[in-house]
Amino acid sequence: MRTTLACCLYMLSAVAGQTQSTEPEKRPAYQPFRYDEDWSFLANDSRQSDWFDRLKCIRLGRSDWFATIGGEVRERFELLDQPGFGTGPEDKSGYFLQRYLLSSDFHFGSRARVFTEFQSGLENGRNGGPRTTDLDRLDLHQAFLDWKIFSSERRSVAIRVGRQELGFGSGRLISPAEGLNTRRSLDGARITIKIGRVVWNATALRLVKSLPGVFDDVPDHSQRMFGTGFTAPHPVWKKANMSLYYFGMDRKSSVFRKGVGREIRHTIGSRSWKTSERWDFNYEAIVQWGSFQGRPIRAWALSEDTGYTVNDSRLRPRIGIRADIATGDGGPHARALGSFNPLFPAAPVYSGPSGILGPTNLMDLSPSVKLQVKKVSVTLESSLFWRENLQDGIYSPSVASVPPVRRGETSQARYVATAPSATISYQASRHVLVSTTYTHFFTGPFLKESPPGHDVNYVASWVSYRF
16 A cells, blocks of 8 residues: 555656746745745746646735645655664564645735644554654644734744744754654744844744644643744854854653753753855854752753765765764762753754664764765765763653663763664655665664663665655
């Protein structure tokens, strides 16, 4: 059935792309956040070159009123043979994940819009049953109102109220978690002010608790998040950008090696990034403070990702180096909690395509090379992991929500693992993306001295169809 569905989607893509040779040079592209797409470009029927274009600008009577319909189907196979490096049930056959998204975007002139998106996530065949992020049969994933209070050529003030996805920067702190089977959303409000190239945001949100039934997702009242920040051109580096931000989080029950208790955490950070034809970089520095079980929090993290692309080569190789360091706790005798909390991250940002390890108490170094041949890209990467503090353990990306992957008291070793990986992606058409990734974790002394310390194989292969 899955093979049949994938074949049908590919044939639809071929039919939809038959007239690509006549399409205009500039055309809207599908965005990571579907609400960022603006298909008013297709109000002129002569610009329509795709079968799905008739769904992208549906007129609603008035000249500046229109609706957009969009969606995604993703079929994914995963194999994680030794979950938790051997603590979970062994799985040599893998499992299937399915995700379906259907969105509608109603524009009422230039100042008001209503966006909705339904999500269905299904799982089949996983040894041990579905994880909380695998199964959500059907729910209202997003539903918000956008209202531009004021808008001119260089200045605007807008407010967004309702259920929404939120992504911030490169996803190291706030992300919709694209790699998971069910994407993450939040309930609340957001205000955005733009003055020239400076954009300022303020948010007050609650995480939406994903439940496996039908239309049963609810706000998670055990935690809330609020924050503010701005992005602007970098004051020193030409053609670069920078951001400065603050996030506050109040969680009633968090889990660290130090114990379980209420966590009130404040996070400030700054990010600088640049993308050019050859050099690109992404640097971030984060500091955290607050209280856990009434005791202070003192944590920080540094991240860098630098790359150089050889544009005059046929394969256009990008040679990159990524490094991260995030603090761990000083043990039971330290009064302050030193464990870094990445809040709601995109898991692969820190530990490569597998996303098995979170950044808490972790140092990593990841050289990589990416090759591009027309529609095919190949990325080779090898990540090395160490503990930052020998008194703390290692965590999953869902730090503070689940117990540590390993507590730290049984070993004084620093080296955790080495994880080489390879990823191949084929952009078959504007609608279809096919990808496969493989990672092998060679466990180091820390995991071997904190048994079980089995090596891990992770395989994921998926096809996604967007319209």
